Amino acid sequence: MDVPFDLLVNxxxxxxxxxxxxxAVTIGVSISFGMLDIVNIAHPGFIILGxxxxxxxxxxxxxxxxxxxxxxxxxxxxxGALVYQVYYASFERYGQEALRGLAFFFGLLFVTEVTLIxxxxxxxxxxxxxxxxxxxxIGIIDLPLRMLVPxxxxxxxIGALQLFLSRSFLGRAIMAVAxxxxxLQLMAASPTRIKRVAFxxxxxxxxxxxxxxxxxxxxxxSIGREYIGRVFAICVLGGxxxxxxxxxxxxxxxxxxxxxxxxxxxxxxxxxxxxxxFLLITLAVRPAGLFGR
Amino acid sequence: MTALLEVDNLSKRFxxxxxxxxxxxxxxxxxxxxxxxxxxxxxxxLVNCICGTLANEMGTVRFDxxxxxxxxxxxxxxxxxxxxxxxxxxxxxxxxxxxxxxxLLYTVNARPGSHLSPAAIDERAAELLSLVGLADKAKxxxxxxxQVEMRKLExxxxxxxxxxxxxxxxxxxxxxxxxxxDIVALLIRLNERGITIILIEHIMRAVMSFSQxxxxxxxxxxxxxxxxxxxxxxxxxxxAYIGQ
Amino acid sequence: xxxxxxxxxCTAIGIGVFAAARLVDNDYLFFAGYVVLQYIVLATAWxxxxxxxxxxxxxxxxxxxxxxYATVFLHKALPLEISSLIVIDPLPIPVLxxxxxxxxxxVGLGMGYLTLRLRGAFFAIxxxxxxxxxxxxxxxxxxxxxxxxxxxxxxxxxxxIGPYVQYLFLLMLALAxxxxxxxxxxxxxxxxxxxxxxxxxxxxxxxxGVPTLKLKLIATTISGALMGMAGAPFPYYIGYLQPSSxxxxxxxxxxxxxxxxxxxxxxxxxxxxxxxxxxxQQIATVTISSxxxxxxxxxxIVDCVIxxxxxxxxxxxxxxxxxxxxxxxxxxxxxxxxxxxPIYFLHQxxxxxxxxxxxxxxxxxxxxxxxxxxxxxxxxxxxxxxxxALSVVPGPPLQxxxxxxxxxxxxxCGLLLRPREAATRSGTP
Numbered sequence: 016m017d018v019p020f021d022l023l024v025n026x027x028x029x030x031x032x033x034x035x036x037x038x039a040v041t042i043g044v045s046i047s048f049g050m051l052d053i054v055n056i057a058h059p060g061f062i063i064l065g066x067x068x069x070x071x072x073x074x075x076x077x078x079x080x081x082x083x084x085x086x087x088x089x090x091x092x093x094x095g096a097l098v099y100q101v102y103y104a105s106f107e108r109y110g111q112e113a114l115r116g117l118a119f120f121f122g123l124l125f126v127t128e129v130t131l132i133x134x135x136x137x138x139x140x141x142x143x144x145x146x147x148x149x150x151x152x153i154g155i156i157d158l159p160l161r162m163l164v165p166x167x168x169x170x171x172x173i174g175a176l177q178l179f180l181s182r183s184f185l186g187r188a189i190m191a192v193a194x195x196x197x198x199l200q201l202m203a204a205s206p207t208r209i210k211r212v213a214f215x216x217x218x219x220x221x222x223x224x225x226x227x228x229x230x231x232x233x234x235x236x237s238i239g240r241e242y243i244g245r246v247f248a249i250c251v252l253g254g255x256x257x258x259x260x261x262x263x264x265x266x267x268x269x270x271x272x273x274x275x276x277x278x279x280x281x282x283x284x285x286x287x288x289x290x291x292x293f294l295l296i297t298l299a300v301r302p303a304g305l306f307g308r
Numbered sequence: 309m310t311a312l313l314e315v316d317n318l319s320k321r322f323x324x325x326x327x328x329x330x331x332x333x334x335x336x337x338x339x340x341x342x343x344x345x346x347x348x349x350x351x352x353x354l355v356n357c358i359c360g361t362l363a364n365e366m367g368t369v370r371f372d373x374x375x376x377x378x379x380x381x382x383x384x385x386x387x388x389x390x391x392x393x394x395x396x397x398x399x400x401x402x403x404x405x406x407x408x409x410x411x412l413l414y415t416v417n418a419r420p421g422s423h424l425s426p427a428a429i430d431e432r433a434a435e436l437l438s439l440v441g442l443a444d445k446a447k448x449x450x451x452x453x454x455q456v457e458m459r460k461l462e463x464x465x466x467x468x469x470x471x472x473x474x475x476x477x478x479x480x481x482x483x484x485x486x487x488x489x490d491i492v493a494l495l496i497r498l499n500e501r502g503i504t505i506i507l508i509e510h511i512m513r514a515v516m517s518f519s520q521x522x523x524x525x526x527x528x529x530x531x532x533x534x535x536x537x538x539x540x541x542x543x544x545x546x547x548a549y550i551g552q
Numbered sequence: 553x554x555x556x557x558x559x560x561x562c563t564a565i566g567i568g569v570f571a572a573a574r575l576v577d578n579d580y581l582f583f584a585g586y587v588v589l590q591y592i593v594l595a596t597a598w599x600x601x602x603x604x605x606x607x608x609x610x611x612x613x614x615x616x617x618x619x620x621y622a623t624v625f626l627h628k629a630l631p632l633e634i635s636s637l638i639v640i641d642p643l644p645i646p647v648l649x650x651x652x653x654x655x656x657x658x659v660g661l662g663m664g665y666l667t668l669r670l671r672g673a674f675f676a677i678x679x680x681x682x683x684x685x686x687x688x689x690x691x692x693x694x695x696x697x698x699x700x701x702x703x704x705x706x707x708x709x710x711x712x713i714g715p716y717v718q719y720l721f722l723l724m725l726a727l728a729x730x731x732x733x734x735x736x737x738x739x740x741x742x743x744x745x746x747x748x749x750x751x752x753x754x755x756x757x758x759x760x761g762v763p764t765l766k767l768k769l770i771a772t773t774i775s776g777a778l779m780g781m782a783g784a785p786f787p788y789y790i791g792y793l794q795p796s797s798x799x800x801x802x803x804x805x806x807x808x809x810x811x812x813x814x815x816x817x818x819x820x821x822x823x824x825x826x827x828x829x830x831x832x833q834q835i836a837t838v839t840i841s842s843x844x845x846x847x848x849x850x851x852x853i854v855d856c857v858i859x860x861x862x863x864x865x866x867x868x869x870x871x872x873x874x875x876x877x878x879x880x881x882x883x884x885x886x887x888x889x890x891x892x893x894p895i896y897f898l899h900q901x902x903x904x905x906x907x908x909x910x911x912x913x914x915x916x917x918x919x920x921x922x923x924x925x926x927x928x929x930x931x932x933x934x935x936x937x938x939x940x941a942l943s944v945v946p947g948p949p950l951q952x953x954x955x956x957x958x959x960x961x962x963x964x965c966g967l968l969l970r971p972r973e974a975a976t977r978s979g980t981p
Contacts, residue, residue, distance in 0.1 A: 054673040056610075056680070100882035105858045113672050114751075114816070115857045117608045118808055122857065125805060125850030126890065132843050133897050244681045251674075288688035291681035298674055299666040361755060380765070381758040391759060399752040401817065402745075410749045413742050415761030469761060 034269025039169035043217035049256035059239035065225020084226030095218025248294035318367035342519030388472030595822035597778035603816025606751030611679035619652030619783025656780020664772035815865025
């Protein structure tokens with residue numbers, strides 16, 4: 016079958032742009048699941064929440080969605096701290112995370128999604144911004160700004176987080192918690208407090224990721240569920256707890272999805288299966304991921 | 309006496325951290341071996357590798373003439389290799405008598421030839437509980453037990469598997485002097501009945517009175533292996549461990 | 553009681569239920585009852601893997617839908633003429649049930665084999681993935697109807713029972729009895745002890761000689777098979793099957809909510825949960841939208857898992873004092889805030905939905921009581937009671953505002969007030 020070169024190159028570039036966005040969505044789970052061992056399947060729910068808040072601010076006040084999300088991030092941080100505290104007090108403390116903790120997050124995901132349906136309905140919502148619509152042409156490569164801008168924001172976000180984790184005291188404490196809680200306690204730092212900060216951070220990222228999502232595509236409440244598989248697939252593929260790994264995994268997934276969608280004999284209706292198929296294969300073959308410990 | 313357990317050049321890493329570095333030791337059938345070392349020296353990791361809870365990267369473990377590499381933990385237990393956990397891990401939803409039924413049903417009854425009837429199993433469980441002094445708590449849940457009692461339960465559960473080799477991992481932490489002496493006496497009695505025992509302890513009094521041979525582990529390496537009174541006078545051992 | 557006796561008693565009860573339903577002679581009873589019975593099977597099946605063994609399955613819909621679509625496939629493929637002499641006729645439903653069980657059990661086994669050597673969390677995520685992958689495949693498979701859906705034409709009547717729906721009801725009754733018997737049998741067997749050991753501490757179970765991987769695979773297979781069984785008659789029940797109904801969220805949410813609410817440690821729990829929650833939903837289905845229904849179930853999961861983790865069974869057996877639940881202000885805040893949401897939305901529905909609000913008012917009152925007792929401010933309980941009274945009785949908008957205000961004050965005081973040193977102020981409502 017003869018596939019034009021243009022198509023391939025553009026699919027590749029689209030995949031990279033998409034991948035960067037996927038990485039922004041995943042970064043929170045890299046922290047909560049990769050480092051803290053918390054299976055927060057409600058993560059996509061928070062992202063959709065972020066999308067809708069960006070939508071409200073954008074449609075009522077006309078503010079740029081991404082800027083709005085950066086302002087909203089502290090509120091999400093507080094929400095994340097609250098959720099972690101409940102998770103810790105009700106489950107982690109008693110060693111009940113496996114069953115009850117999971118069910119808790121599942122319930123939260125549902126409540127969030129259905130509440131959004133009840134408030135906003137199932138119609139697709141979208142935002143308006145200067146960069147949604149125009150594209151930049153570089154040779155045969157077509158760069159839609161609505162993909163490029165989120166890509167750049169995502170990369171900045173990831174870079175900032177990686178710097179924070181590797182350079183700052185609090186960041187390194189978080190990485191220490193991921194590795195050895197006992198040693199941390201002996202250093203008179205409270206693992207619970209540090210975990211709370213880390214988890215709150217992971218939720219704060221969802222505010223921004225949500226805004227990026229609604230820039231890239233129109234959003235409706237049940238989209239979150241598509242992302243559950245993607246997010247965990249990327250996390251596992253890249254190796255738990257590794258932010259650079261998550262980025263690479265995200266690029267990989269983005270490219271594969273992009274090719275699947277643009278190649279004529281498959282098409283976009285297969286896209287959801289790609290990520291999840293990836294996940295199942297990764298779990299079966301190399302659960303430690305590409306860069307895992 | 310032939311070697312019941314042979315550990316040959318065993319190594320285990322966690323990412324970049326080397327937990328065990330080329331450990332070689334052997335335990336003869338019927339022997340009483342003491343294993344000591346500072347916190348973090350790798351004692352529990354060694355136990356985990358021997359028993360199959362963790363997979364070692366390098367080296368082999370041979371038990372009762374057969375290689376253990378590749379065998380799961382439950383298969384090793386069925387072959388006669390039992391251990392208690394340093395931090396007690398009881399089955400929290402079951403009474404302590406039922407805790408003992410698990411190894412009885414899944415290890416003892418899984419061995420070819422032996423098949424205990426339900427009545428015999430209950431009897432064995434009761435016997436084991438009296439052995440460790442928990443007979444009056446048979447119907448209690450683990451959360452009603454004190455830390456000390458939980459350690460006794462750990463020991464009883466390991467014994468329920470009717471092992472040839474028992475690894476007792478810090479079963480005596482928190483016990484009073486008389487209780488320690490009781491457990492040591494119990495272990496010696498079990499040893500006289502034919503069970504080979506590896507005792508991992510920090511309580512020197514217990515280790516010295518119990519062990520026929522002493523092995524010392526420091527930061528993942530074996531630094532001494534021999535008669536107890538000779539080993540503890542080894543300057544390296546003194547420096548690394550007893551000096552603390 | 554021996555298993556056989558239990559099975560016979562259940563069968564007798566089942567026949568009794570069927571006979572009583574026939575007396576009422578309202579077809580709707582059979583339609584609704586079928587769904588409740590279906591949930592008994594799904595909840596029991598989920599609980600074998602989830603409650604007994606400790607491995608959460610988020611993809612119950614996948615196994616259910618597999619059974620349903622196996623039926624659709626065979627319905628479309630048969631009668632099949634292999635040669636002029638050999639013709640395979642369409643299969644009766646009981647055979648389809650067995651086929652559904654086999655297929656779903658097999659898939660459960662396969663997925664378990666891929667993921668059960670890893671931690672429980674990975675298995676849970678993989679089950680989510682499985683549901684989506686399967687739904688995508690089936691949506692793209694035109695032979696079974698794809699996204700457009702498939703019609704499964706069923707006869708109106710069947711001898712000697714009468715209306716076809718009653719036949720389906722009877723089948724599902726048989727499946728429910730089977731599922732409960734299987735669950736109870738497992739619970740009391742060596743297998744059940746092994747499952748419980750795995751749930752309590754998998755590492756210790758391995759060390760005690762329990763072949764954990766093998767047992768987990770058995771649990772996954774049985775659980776999947778039972779769910780597939782429940783799915784097999786579904787196309788005949790519903791008449792027109794689309795992927796969105798076979799893979800509906802309701803199945804995933806309910807098969808988790810029902811055992812958790814009823815109690816996960818025994819076969820009785822899923823039964824209680826399925827009957828209670830299932831009946832509630834069937835009644836509510838005429839008064840509220842399906843979204844609000846899902847909201848309620850999702851919220852009940854959160855409430856149950858925090859306040860009554862051992863479910864109704866646990867409450868009956870007197871476990872887990874609820875007082876320490878609200879010791880942490882974060883828990884009080886989140887639970888209080890989150891339980892206001894369904895009240896708000898139920899308020900928007902028809903007046904006949906108001907009774908459902910009672911559940912959440914009860915939770916709010918309970919929270920205020922527990923928190924009030926803890927911080928020595930028992931008067932807090934008056935606030936949600938007042939709020940409930942004001943909101944349930946229709947009146948001017950001011951009434952609603954005061955109702956909301958009362959709740960806000962309750963939340964704020966519950967968080968900000970501290971116990972007083974001198975226990976002079978005990979405050980009674």
